[in-house]
Amino acid sequence: MTLKVYLSGEIHTDWREQITEGAAALDVTFESPVTDHDASDDCGVAVLGAEPNKYWHDHKGAMVNAIRTRKGISDADVVVVRFGEKYKQWNAAFDAGYAAALGKSLIILHGAEHQHPLKEVDAAALAVCEEPRQVVEILNYVLTGKLPG
Numbered sequence: 001m002t003l004k005v006y007l008s009g010e011i012h013t014d015w016r017e018q019i020t021e022g023a024a025a026l027d028v029t030f031e032s033p034v035t036d037h038d039a040s041d042d043c044g045v046a047v048l049g050a051e052p053n054k055y056w057h058d059h060k061g062a063m064v065n066a067i068r069t070r071k072g073i074s075d076a077d078v079v080v081v082r083f084g085e086k087y088k089q090w091n092a093a094f095d096a097g098y099a100a101a102l103g104k105s106l107i108i109l110h111g112a113e114h115q116h117p118l119k120e121v122d123a124a125a126l127a128v129c130e131e132p133r134q135v136v137e138i139l140n141y142v143l144t145g146k147l148p149g
Contacts, residue, residue, distance in 0.1 A: 001143055006076035006099075007032040008069070009092040010084030011040075015109065015132045019080070022136035026143050031072045033065060040065055062091075073099050078142075080135055083110035083118060093121060100124035107135055 005028055007016045020030050034040045044051075044060025051057040069091075073079055079099035081092050099106045108125040109132065110118055122128045129135050137148045 002027045002029065003077045003139060003143060004028075004075055005030050005078045005080060005139065006072045007080050007082070008073070008095040008099075009080075009082030009109070010086070010089050011035040011037060012084055012086050015082050015084075018132035019135050019139075022133060023139050026139055028139055028143070031076065033069055033072070069095060070098070073104065074102065076104060078105045078107060078139070080107045080109060081121075083108070083114055083121075085111060085113070096121050096124060107138060109135060 003026075005019075005023075007019065007030055011033075016030075016032060016035070023030075034043070041058070041061050044062070044064045045057050047064060048060050051060060073095060076099075079095070081096040081099070083089055083092055096106060096108060106125045107127045107129060108118065108122050109129045111130055115122070127134075127138055129138070140146065140148070
């Protein structure tokens with residue numbers, strides 16, 4: 001069995017690398033949004049033309065990024081959404097809701113301090129993890145049926 005996993009959410013830490021490195025021996029392919037913050041913010045105006053109004057600048061970028069995000073989530077078997085500590089990740093909340101609406105197997109990843117504010121998001125998930133290692137252990141179990149250790 002091969003799993004397609006979409007890694008969504010915050011881009012300011014190395015959680016994606018921890019998961020992809022931890023799962024290197026597993027039959028998993030990973031996709032993610034563009035994690036270059038400037039490229040992600042400016043993709044719309046780079047392709048569709050400059051906008052003097054910041055709202056429309058951001059809107060164009062969000063629409064172009066949504067094409068990649070929707071495709072990645074739609075094609076995935078498992079969607080992992082990470083909520084980080086530094087910024088409010090509204091796009092991560094959208095991605096979690098979109099994945100849940102599509103019936104995707106959803107894993108949420110966040111620290112204990114976000115348990116209350118993310119309770120509705122967590123309720124849509126099949127697993128809620130605090131560490132990238134736990135995501136790797138879930139993927140390993142799904143693919144091999146073996147417990148960690």
